[in-house]
Amino acid sequence: MTTAAPPVSSSSSQPPAEAPTVQVISTHEAEKSQPTSVTACQMSQNVLATPRGAEAPSPSVYLSKRGNSIRQHQGTLQEGFVQYAANKYHVTDNPEGIINLGTSENKLCYDLLHARLTRPDMLYVEPSLLQYSDWTGRTFLREEVAKFLTHYCGSPKTLNADNVVVMNGCGSLFSCVAAVICDPKDAILIPTPFYGVITDDVDLYSDVKLFHVHLDCEVTIKDYRAFHLTVEKLEEGLTKAKQEVAVILMNPHNPLAEIYTPEEMIAFLEFAKRNDLHAIVDELYMLTVFDESVTFHSVLSLDSLPDPLRTHVMWGLSKDFAMSGIRAGTLYTENRELVEALAQLGCFHGIPGTVQHQVAQLLQDRAWIDNEFLPENRRRLKAAHSFLTGELRSMGIPFLDRPAALFVWADLREYLQESSFQEELNLWRCFLRHNVLLSCGQAFSCSTPGWFRIVFADQHLHLGGLTDLHQAAAWTHPS
Amino acid sequence: MTTAAPPVSSSSSQPPAEAPTVQVISTHEAEKSQPTSVTACQMSQNVLATPRGAEAPSPSVYLSKRGNSIRQHQGTLQEGFVQYAANKYHVTDNPEGIINLGTSENKLCYDLLHARLTRPDMLYVEPSLLQYSDWTGRTFLREEVAKFLTHYCGSPKTLNADNVVVMNGCGSLFSCVAAVICDPKDAILIPTPFYGVITDDVDLYSDVKLFHVHLDCEVTIKDYRAFHLTVEKLEEGLTKAKQEVAVILMNPHNPLAEIYTPEEMIAFLEFAKRNDLHAIVDELYMLTVFDESVTFHSVLSLDSLPDPLRTHVMWGLSKDFAMSGIRAGTLYTENRELVEALAQLGCFHGIPGTVQHQVAQLLQDRAWIDNEFLPENRRRLKAAHSFLTGELRSMGIPFLDRPAALFVWADLREYLQESSFQEELNLWRCFLRHNVLLSCGQAFSCSTPGWFRIVFADQHLHLGGLTDLHQAAAWTHPS
Structure with a gap:
C-alpha cells in the first residue's frame, strides 16, 4: 500500500516515534451502543468480550439467561458513547468535552434541515394519523418512497409502493428480515470490515449469526485494491460457511466508503443467485456521494435483477438526510411473501403517523432536495472530507480516499506497538482519554488491527480535535 | 347472571328467535392485526388456526420455517381489519362501509387533540432531536414521564426518570420485557379473557408463551362477580403451569373494563412475590375512567410495592390520549438491571426525537390535560358508553357495566346456535358481512364462547351501525 494515490492515500507513512499502550476497556459502535462481538468466526472475540474485566456486570437474578446475555452487551460496548453523552464537546459550554468522530452522523446541514422541517406543512394532524394503520407503513408514505426510489435510484421502471416496507430504522429492518428469512442459528455471509452493529441487529432478537468473509488491507x-471485494472471495467464504441463507452487500460501503460499479454489483448478485442466497443490499449512503464526477448506481437502476425475489434493498433517512434521530428506514423487495411476513413484525417497529406524513412531505419536495439540500450538503461534505484528509496527509496517515459516506477509513497501524487488537483498543482508549471518540476496526470485524473509522461530517472546529492525533507520539504509557 | 345491575347488566335476556350460522373465516384483534392463537393451553386453537382453509397461504420457499410461521399468522387473522381498511365507513363518502367497533381506539376527541397538537410548541426542531440518543428515551422525555406518573398515579414519592423506559408502543415493551426476563419457551401467567395481541407481543420475537388462568363468566x-380474578385462581393456575416467570395484570382490564381495588392489586402482587414472579402491570387505561365517583388506583400509588424489583408498570398514550398512531409506550420499574437490558433492545423500538419532544410538551401541559382534555374526554366517553349500553339494554343483551376503558364486554351467547367457538366465529363473520366489525371472545382467549368486545368510543352515528344487531334474528343461514 502506498500513501499518495488511490486506493489508499497519504502524504507520508512515517510512524510516530512512540506508540501508545494505555489500558483499554472497550470499544463500540456508538450509533447503537451495541456489541460488535464476532459470532461466526474466531477473530478477536475474546478481546471484545472481556475488556471491562472486574467492571463487567454480574448476572442479574431478575433476568433470564438470554436477558443477562443481552444486558452484558452493554457493559463492554457502551463505555465510549456513555462517556461522550456525559461529556459532549461544545465550542463555548464545554470546550474540553469529547469530540465524537465515532458516530456516523452528518452534522453539517442542520440549518437546512431546520428551515425545511419547521415549514407549516410539517405541522399536520388528521384523525387517521393518530390511529392504527398498516404496519408496513402508510400507503401515502410507501407511495412517496416508491416514487423517490424510482427517481433517485434511476429505476428503469416505476417502482411499486406495495413492494415498500417502512420501519423505524434500518436496524429494525435487518432484525425483521433476519427473523423471517433465517431460522435461529442460521448465518448470513458478510464481507469484513462492515458496520458492526449489523451483528446485533440480526442477533439480539432473531438469533442469526454473521459469517465473515475477510477482505485484506x-x-x-x-490485487491492487485494499479491502477488495470479489466474487472469488465470496465463493471461498461460502465454501467454508454452513447454513448460509443470505449475503449482505453495502454500497456505498460502511466503513470503507467504497462505491461498487454496476458490473461488480451484478457479479455479487449473480453469486447470490447461483447459491440461492438472499441478497440484502444496504444503500444507506446512496445520496452521500460528494464528488460530482463519480456516479453511484443503485441495484434498482439495473434493467433486471438477477434474482428479484431474493434481492432486498435498504435505504433510510439517517445518513442521506442527516436524520438518524427521526428513525425511518425503507426496504424495497419484489418478494410479496417477504413483505407479508415483515408486516407481522411491523407492529414492533412502527413510526408515528405524523412523522410518516413529514417524511412523505420531505421526499416529495424535489425542489428542496435538488436545489437546496443535496448540492449544499455535497459541497459541505466535500469540504469537510478535504479538511480531514488534509489533516491525515499532514500527519502521514494512510487512508482510503473515497468521495462517499461520512467517514474515512484510516490506517493507524503505525501507531500500534504491536499488531494486535488489544493494542488497537489501547489506541482507541488513548484517543478517548484525549477526548476524541473514534471507531476502531475491531468494531467492524476488520481482520487486521490498526484501522479506524473517522467521521468527518462535523463542523471544522470539531474536526480540529483530530489534530490531537499529532500528539499521539507523545502520549505516555499509563502507570 | 342477571340483567339489570352490575356486574352484568341488560334489560332483557330474551334470545332472538333465530341465530345466525354463516360460514366464518377468521377473527382478529385489529390493533395489531396479529394472531390470537392459544399457545399454552388447549382452548380453541384449532378453530383459529384453520378457518381460512384453502385460502391459507402455502409455505414460501423464500422464507425460513420461522418466517413462514410468522407469515401464516397474517392469513388467518387479518381478514377483518383488511376488509375494514379497504372499506371504511364514512358518513358521506362511504355510508355502506364497515363500522369498526373492534379496534380499541378513542375517536371522540380528535378536535381537542388537533387543537393541541398543532400549537406552535409542537413544531420544534433542534440538532440533538435529529441525532442518535439514549435508546430508553431521551432524558427530557423520561423526566416528564416520571413527573406525569408521579402526579396521575398518585405516587407517594417522586418517581425517578432513570426508572422510566419509553418505546414505540406497549407492544414493543411487552416484546422486550419478555425477551429479557424469559428464555425461549418460558411462559407467563395471564388470566383470561385478556387483550389477545399480548400473545404475539411476547411470542413473535421472543418465543415466550402465555399460560392461561381461565376466569368464569x-x-x-x-362468587358473585363474572370473570372474577382472585388470588386463589392465580395460585391454582400456577400449580398447573411450568416454567412461569411472570404474571400479567391489567388494570383497568382489557376486555373486561374491570377496575381492581388497591387491596385486590396488593393481593395479586403478594401472590407474585410469594412465587418469585415478575408482575407486569398494564395500566394503559388508567385515565380512561369516566364515572367521577369511581377512583382508579395505580399500583404506583401504593406506599410500598410488595416486590418492587419484580414489578413493572406499563402505560402509554394510545388509549388515555387517543393516539395509538403516535406509538409511545412507557415502562416504570425500579429494577435497573432490567432497564439496562431493555436499553440494548431499545434500538429496535426508537421514537423520533421530534415526537419525543411533542410527547413531553403534551405531558407537561397540565392546564390542557386537566381543564380541557380529560374532563371533556370523560364526558364524551360517558355519553358514548351510555348510548351503547342503552342500545344493548334495548336489545336485551347482557354486558359488564363498568365505567372504564373504551369498550363493553357483552354476552351474545343467546345468538349462538350452539356453544362453540366455531359458532362464535360464525356470528363474528355475520356481523362483518353486515359491515360491523367486532372482536369476539376467542380473540381474548375467553373460555366460554359467545362474548364480544364492543368499542363505544366513536361517533354516535357510527355506533348506530350496531343497531344492525337488531337484525341478527333475521339473518339467514348461507347457502
Missing part, C-alpha cells in the same frame, strides 16, 4: 500485484 | 353463590 494489503495490496498485491494480483 | 358464570356467577355463583360463592
Whole structure:
C-alpha cells in the first residue's frame, strides 16, 4: 500500500516515534451502543468480550439467561458513547468535552434541515394519523418512497409502493428480515470490515449469526485494491460457511466508503443467485456521494435483477438526510411473501403517523432536495472530507480516499506497538482519554488491527480535535 | 347472571328467535392485526388456526420455517381489519362501509387533540432531536414521564426518570420485557379473557408463551362477580403451569373494563412475590375512567410495592390520549438491571426525537390535560358508553357495566346456535358481512364462547351501525 494515490492515500507513512499502550476497556459502535462481538468466526472475540474485566456486570437474578446475555452487551460496548453523552464537546459550554468522530452522523446541514422541517406543512394532524394503520407503513408514505426510489435510484421502471416496507430504522429492518428469512442459528455471509452493529441487529432478537468473509488491507500485484471485494472471495467464504441463507452487500460501503460499479454489483448478485442466497443490499449512503464526477448506481437502476425475489434493498433517512434521530428506514423487495411476513413484525417497529406524513412531505419536495439540500450538503461534505484528509496527509496517515459516506477509513497501524487488537483498543482508549471518540476496526470485524473509522461530517472546529492525533507520539504509557 | 345491575347488566335476556350460522373465516384483534392463537393451553386453537382453509397461504420457499410461521399468522387473522381498511365507513363518502367497533381506539376527541397538537410548541426542531440518543428515551422525555406518573398515579414519592423506559408502543415493551426476563419457551401467567395481541407481543420475537388462568363468566353463590380474578385462581393456575416467570395484570382490564381495588392489586402482587414472579402491570387505561365517583388506583400509588424489583408498570398514550398512531409506550420499574437490558433492545423500538419532544410538551401541559382534555374526554366517553349500553339494554343483551376503558364486554351467547367457538366465529363473520366489525371472545382467549368486545368510543352515528344487531334474528343461514 502506498500513501499518495488511490486506493489508499497519504502524504507520508512515517510512524510516530512512540506508540501508545494505555489500558483499554472497550470499544463500540456508538450509533447503537451495541456489541460488535464476532459470532461466526474466531477473530478477536475474546478481546471484545472481556475488556471491562472486574467492571463487567454480574448476572442479574431478575433476568433470564438470554436477558443477562443481552444486558452484558452493554457493559463492554457502551463505555465510549456513555462517556461522550456525559461529556459532549461544545465550542463555548464545554470546550474540553469529547469530540465524537465515532458516530456516523452528518452534522453539517442542520440549518437546512431546520428551515425545511419547521415549514407549516410539517405541522399536520388528521384523525387517521393518530390511529392504527398498516404496519408496513402508510400507503401515502410507501407511495412517496416508491416514487423517490424510482427517481433517485434511476429505476428503469416505476417502482411499486406495495413492494415498500417502512420501519423505524434500518436496524429494525435487518432484525425483521433476519427473523423471517433465517431460522435461529442460521448465518448470513458478510464481507469484513462492515458496520458492526449489523451483528446485533440480526442477533439480539432473531438469533442469526454473521459469517465473515475477510477482505485484506494489503495490496498485491494480483490485487491492487485494499479491502477488495470479489466474487472469488465470496465463493471461498461460502465454501467454508454452513447454513448460509443470505449475503449482505453495502454500497456505498460502511466503513470503507467504497462505491461498487454496476458490473461488480451484478457479479455479487449473480453469486447470490447461483447459491440461492438472499441478497440484502444496504444503500444507506446512496445520496452521500460528494464528488460530482463519480456516479453511484443503485441495484434498482439495473434493467433486471438477477434474482428479484431474493434481492432486498435498504435505504433510510439517517445518513442521506442527516436524520438518524427521526428513525425511518425503507426496504424495497419484489418478494410479496417477504413483505407479508415483515408486516407481522411491523407492529414492533412502527413510526408515528405524523412523522410518516413529514417524511412523505420531505421526499416529495424535489425542489428542496435538488436545489437546496443535496448540492449544499455535497459541497459541505466535500469540504469537510478535504479538511480531514488534509489533516491525515499532514500527519502521514494512510487512508482510503473515497468521495462517499461520512467517514474515512484510516490506517493507524503505525501507531500500534504491536499488531494486535488489544493494542488497537489501547489506541482507541488513548484517543478517548484525549477526548476524541473514534471507531476502531475491531468494531467492524476488520481482520487486521490498526484501522479506524473517522467521521468527518462535523463542523471544522470539531474536526480540529483530530489534530490531537499529532500528539499521539507523545502520549505516555499509563502507570 | 342477571340483567339489570352490575356486574352484568341488560334489560332483557330474551334470545332472538333465530341465530345466525354463516360460514366464518377468521377473527382478529385489529390493533395489531396479529394472531390470537392459544399457545399454552388447549382452548380453541384449532378453530383459529384453520378457518381460512384453502385460502391459507402455502409455505414460501423464500422464507425460513420461522418466517413462514410468522407469515401464516397474517392469513388467518387479518381478514377483518383488511376488509375494514379497504372499506371504511364514512358518513358521506362511504355510508355502506364497515363500522369498526373492534379496534380499541378513542375517536371522540380528535378536535381537542388537533387543537393541541398543532400549537406552535409542537413544531420544534433542534440538532440533538435529529441525532442518535439514549435508546430508553431521551432524558427530557423520561423526566416528564416520571413527573406525569408521579402526579396521575398518585405516587407517594417522586418517581425517578432513570426508572422510566419509553418505546414505540406497549407492544414493543411487552416484546422486550419478555425477551429479557424469559428464555425461549418460558411462559407467563395471564388470566383470561385478556387483550389477545399480548400473545404475539411476547411470542413473535421472543418465543415466550402465555399460560392461561381461565376466569368464569358464570356467577355463583360463592362468587358473585363474572370473570372474577382472585388470588386463589392465580395460585391454582400456577400449580398447573411450568416454567412461569411472570404474571400479567391489567388494570383497568382489557376486555373486561374491570377496575381492581388497591387491596385486590396488593393481593395479586403478594401472590407474585410469594412465587418469585415478575408482575407486569398494564395500566394503559388508567385515565380512561369516566364515572367521577369511581377512583382508579395505580399500583404506583401504593406506599410500598410488595416486590418492587419484580414489578413493572406499563402505560402509554394510545388509549388515555387517543393516539395509538403516535406509538409511545412507557415502562416504570425500579429494577435497573432490567432497564439496562431493555436499553440494548431499545434500538429496535426508537421514537423520533421530534415526537419525543411533542410527547413531553403534551405531558407537561397540565392546564390542557386537566381543564380541557380529560374532563371533556370523560364526558364524551360517558355519553358514548351510555348510548351503547342503552342500545344493548334495548336489545336485551347482557354486558359488564363498568365505567372504564373504551369498550363493553357483552354476552351474545343467546345468538349462538350452539356453544362453540366455531359458532362464535360464525356470528363474528355475520356481523362483518353486515359491515360491523367486532372482536369476539376467542380473540381474548375467553373460555366460554359467545362474548364480544364492543368499542363505544366513536361517533354516535357510527355506533348506530350496531343497531344492525337488531337484525341478527333475521339473518339467514348461507347457502
